[in-house]
Structures are given as C-alpha cells and as structure tokens.
Amino acid sequence: xxxxxxxxxxxxxxxxxxxxxxxxxxxxxxxxxxxxxxxxxxxxxxxxxxxxxxxxxxxxxxxxxxxxxxxxxxxxxxxxxxxxxxxxxxxxxxxxxxxxxxxxxxxxxxxxxxxxxxxxxxxxxxxxxxxxxxxxxxxxxxxxxxxxxxxxxxxxxxxxxxxxxxxxxxxxxxxxxxxxxxxxxxxxxxxxxxxxxxxxxxxxxxxxxxxxxxxxxxxxxxxxxxxxxxxxxxxxxxxxxxxxxxxxxxxxxxxxxxxxxxxxxxxxxxxxxxxxxxxxxxxxxxxxxxxxxxxxxxxxxxxxxxxxxxxxxxxxxxxxxxxxxxxxxxxxxxxxxxxxxxxxxxxxxxxxxxxxxxxxxxxxxxxxxxxxxxxxxxxxxxxxxxxxxxxxxxxxxxxxxxxxxxxxxxxxxxxxxxxxxxxxxxxxxxxxxxxxxxxxxxxxxxxxxxxxxxxxxxxxxxxxxxxxxxxxxxxxxxxxxxxxxxxxxxxxxxxxxxxxxxxx
Numbered sequence: 172x173x174x175x176x177x178x179x180x181x182x183x184x185x186x187x188x189x190x191x192x193x194x195x196x197x198x199x200x201x202x203x204x205x206x207x208x209x210x211x212x213x214x215x216x217x218x219x220x221x222x223x224x225x226x227x228x229x230x231x232x233x234x235x236x237x238x239x240x241x242x243x244x245x246x247x248x249x250x251x252x253x254x255x256x257x258x259x260x261x262x263x264x265x266x267x268x269x270x271x272x273x274x275x276x277x278x279x280x281x282x283x284x285x286x287x288x289x290x291x292x293x294x295x296x297x298x299x300x301x302x303x304x305x306x307x308x309x310x311x312x313x314x315x316x317x318x319x320x321x322x323x324x325x326x327x328x329x330x331x332x333x334x335x336x337x338x339x340x341x342x343x344x345x346x347x348x349x350x351x352x353x354x355x356x357x358x359x360x361x362x363x364x365x366x367x368x369x370x371x372x373x374x375x376x377x378x379x380x381x382x383x384x385x386x387x388x389x390x391x392x393x394x395x396x397x398x399x400x401x402x403x404x405x406x407x408x409x410x411x412x413x414x415x416x417x418x419x420x421x422x423x424x425x426x427x428x429x430x431x432x433x434x435x436x437x438x439x440x441x442x443x444x445x446x447x448x449x450x451x452x453x454x455x456x457x458x459x460x461x462x463x464x465x466x467x468x469x470x471x472x473x474x475x476x477x478x479x480x481x482x483x484x485x486x487x488x489x490x491x492x493x494x495x496x497x498x499x500x501x502x503x504x505x506x507x508x509x510x511x512x513x514x515x516x517x518x519x520x521x522x523x524x525x526x527x528x529x530x531x532x533x534x535x536x537x538x539x540x541x542x543x544x545x546x547x548x549x550x551x552x553x554x555x556x557x558x559x560x561x562x563x564x565x566x567x568x569x570x571x572x573x574x575x576x577x578x579x580x581x582x583x584x585x586x587x588x589x590x591x592x593x594x595x596x597x598x599x600x601x602x603x604x605x606x607x608x609x610x611x612x613x614x615x616x617x618x619x620x621x622x623x624x625x626x627x628x629x630x631x632x633x634x635x636x637x638x639x640x641x642x643x644x645x646x647x648x649x650x651x652x653x654x655x656x657x658x659x660x661x662x663x664x665x666x667x668x669x670x671x672x673x674x675x
C-alpha cells in the first residue's frame with residue numbers, strides 16, 4: 172500500500188514528519204505539543220497517507236494529556252478520509268489502547284471525537300470492536316443530545332444484545348422526546364432499526380409514549396407506517412397485546428385509503444375481530460365502482476378496489492411492494508369470506524372468459540373439497556394477473572407474469588396448443604433462467620415432451636422449488652403462500668417421479 176521508491180523531495184518531507192513526531196512525543200509543554208499538531212495538520216492536508224504512516228499512534232497518544240484536541244481530531248479526519256482509510260483503520264485497531272483513548276475523550280465531554288468515530292463506523296471490524304467497549308451504549312444514547320445519529324445507524328443492526336442494551340439505556344425515550352418537538356427523519360429510522368425483528372424492543376416500545384409518531388401521519392405517511400409495520404410483528408408472542416394498542420390509535424379506514432395494504436394485512440391477519448371490521452369498512456366504502464354493475468358480488472368489488480387504476484412498474488421496488496402487499500391483504504380477506512360468494516364470483520369470471528366453465532358431474536367429493544380450498548387463491552391470482560397485460564383468450568408473449576397465469580388458469584388442451592411457444596423459450600440460452608424453469612414446469616405438468624435428460628429437468632425443478640420457497644413481499648414477482656404451496660407440491664411430485672425414473 173505505502174511502499175514505493177521515494178523521491179528526494181519525498182525523503183525530505185518524511186524527515187520533517189519524523190522530526191515533528193519526535194517533537195510531539197518528547198515535548199513536556201502543552202503549547203509546544205499544540206504547535207506541533209498544527210504543523211502535522213497542515214502536512215495532513217497535503218499528504219494524509221504519509222502523515223498517517225508516521226504519526227497516527229502519536230497523535231492519538233497525545234489526546235490523553237490535552238484539553239484541546241481539535242488539531243488531533245482534524246489530523247485523524249484527514250487520515251481516515253484518505254484513499255487508504257480502510258488500511259489506517261486496521262492499523263488503528265491493532266493497538267488496543269487507541270480505541271479506549273478515543274472513547275475516554277468522549278466520556279470526558281470532548282464530543283468532537285464523534286466526528287472521527289463516524290468516519291470509522293463504516294468499517295466492519297471497527298463497528299464490531301466499538302460495540303464491545305465498556306459503556307459505549309450509554310455514550311451513544313447520550314450523544315443523541317448533540318444529534319449524533321450516524322454511528323447508531325451503523326451499529327444497531329449488528330447485535331440483538333447491543334440493541335437491548337441501548338433500550339435499557341433509554342434510547343426510545345430520547346428519540347421520542349426529540350420527535351415531540353419536530354419531525355426528525357433519523358429518529359424515525361433509528362426506531363425502525365431498533366424494532367425490526369426485535370421482540371424485546373417491540374414489547375418495550377408499545378409501553379412508551381409511542382403515539383407521538385402519529386402526529387406526523389399526514390406529512391410523512393410512509394415513514395410512519397414503515398414504523399408501525401416494524402411494531403406489528405406477527406412472529407411476536409405478544410402480538411395480540413400490541414395489535415390491541417395499535418388498533419385503538421390507528422384508524423383502519425384511513426390506512427386503507429392511504430393504500431397501506433401491508434399494514435392492514437398485518438393488523439387483520441389471524442384476527443377475526445379486525446378482519447370483520449375491515450370487511451365492514453370495505454362494504455361501506457365500495458358500493459359503487461366505475462363500470463361495475465351493483466349486482467356483482469363483493470369479492471369482485473374487493474379485487475377491483477385494489478387493482479383499478481394502479482400503475483405497475485416491475486422495475487420499481489416501491490410499486491412492486493405496494494402491489495404485493497395488496498395481494499397479501501386480499502388473500503387474507505378472500506380466505507375468510509363466505510364460500511358461496513367466492514363461487515358466485517368465479518361464475519362471473521367464467522362469463523367474461525377469465526376461467527373456463529366447470530362441470531361437476533365427473534368430479535369426486537374429494538376433488539370438489541380440494542377445489543373449494545384453492546379457489547380463493549386461484550380467483551385472486553387470475554384476476555390480478557389479468558391486469559398485467561395478459562391476454563385472457565390466448566397468451567401471445569410468455570413472461571413471468573403470463574406463465575403464472577398459464578399455470579393456474581389454463582387446462583392441458585390450452586397449454587399443449589402453445590407448446591411451441593414454451594419450448595422455444597426453454598431451448599433459448601439467452602432467456603432468463605427462472606422463466607425457463609417455469610416453462611419447464613408448465614410442460615411437465617401437461618405432458619409436453621422435452622428434449623432434455625432427467626438431470627436437466629431436475630435442475631430446473633429444484634431451482635423453481637427454491638425460488639417459490641424464497642418469495643418475499645418485495646420480490647419482483649409475487650404470489651401468496653397458498654398459491655406457491657400449490658406449485659411447490661406439484662414440483663415435489665414431479666421431482667419424485669423423475670428421481671424414481673432415473674433409478675430404474
């Protein structure tokens with residue numbers, strides 16, 4: 172990093188630095204030390220790397236003895252802002268005393284060292300060392316009085332135990348106190364970091380004056396709901412109590428109007444009372460929709476409520492997240508509403524050509540029961556995918572959206588009629604691997620022969636199983652768990668058959 176043959180001018184420059192460092196280390200007078208630090212600072216502006224190489228530890232050592240450490244801080248900022256900052260932080264950490272000296276300065280009220288800590292806090296090893304320092308949690312919480320947020324942003328995600336210590340040291344109270352007077356974006360972000368996947372933090376926060384954040388709902392809608400989503404964690408054993416408190420203070424009707432679908436989903440999930448309230452609000456609000464006959468049942472209205480006039484841009488994560496959240500919310504409602512209404516809605520979809528008419532004569536009771544269980548999800552998927560530029564009569568272009576539509580909405584005859592379109596994608600190496608795997612699944616499900624050996628087929632199916640098991644709310648394409656489970660079961664069945672065939 173630092174090693175190259177020095178020029179004569181550089182040698183003289185390094186001699187000067189060595190002289191200054193010697194003077195700094197041996198001088199008995201404070202004034203002399205400060206004068207030396209001033210000269211080192213001037214050198215650091217011109218050549219921070221050489222200055223750091225010769226003086227790093229000495230500059231830190233003198234901080235123990237000085238009341239005025241402004242030049243020490245300026246020198247360290249130059250060094251840790253240089254192109255070799257990462258290497259200098261490694262050197263800094265090799266000597267254990269260095270970090271303790273900086274922390275002691277902070278403890279003594281010399282708050283300017285915070286600027287140095289902020290520069291180093293992006294370094295992974297430094298962050299992990301910092302949170303192990305004695306009383307560092309207390310110093311970081313106290314630092315909020317001076318609006319020191321950056322270090323906390325870096326270290327909070329590192330350790331559950333450290334987050335717990337920050338909470339014990341009163342970080343929630345400090346942040347909420349600041350929010351009482353004005354909106355501070357960093358305060359909201361820090362609270363979210365402290366709450367996310369942290370049951371202890373969620374249980375503690377609900378007992379604080381958390382409603383302070385709600386006064387910003389109009390001006391900072393998304394930020395407030397992001398925080399509420401972190402509070403309402405369905406994996407928390409205390410979720411019922413948290414929901415009760417949130418439900419008292421957050422208007423569900425307003426949340427629907429603000430299109431905060433994921434929050435609504437979390438609130439009504441596995442909760443009959445809140446689900447009932449949601450459906451009542453929906454029924455009151457959705458009596459008339461553009462271009463929809465009033466006699467069409469509530470299920471279709473519900474779907475239109477969340478899909479009409481929406482703009483989907485799959486390259487925009489925010490829009491995708493909103494759409495996926497709407498699907499989650501709809502699935503929760505569809506699963507619980509009257510089955511007869513769902514069947515009526517399905518009949519309506521038959522009349523407009525989205526699904527083919529069903530004949531019940533040939534079906535066993537077991538088949539009918541299975542269909543009843545999956546119908547809400549098929550209905551939801553078919554209706555929403557229809558909005559994604561999908562031709563309901565015949566798919567002309569195969570992409571991730573349309574292949575999902577095909578898997579759920581098309582029978583064998585229809586899929587076989589477009590086999591040439593599917594196989595063209597499968598044998599095209601330039602196509603997206605995920606799309607190829609979905610096309611392979613469609614072919615195998617409907618007995619379309621492929622020119623592939625079992626190993627290749629299994630590779631595609633296993634990739635697909637992983638994809639379907641890993642879908643998240645902010646994924647580029649999204650289907651609800653019940654729909655993905657249907658496909659995963661089918662994939663597992665095909666994997667078993669192919670594996671068995673390979674053994675024979």
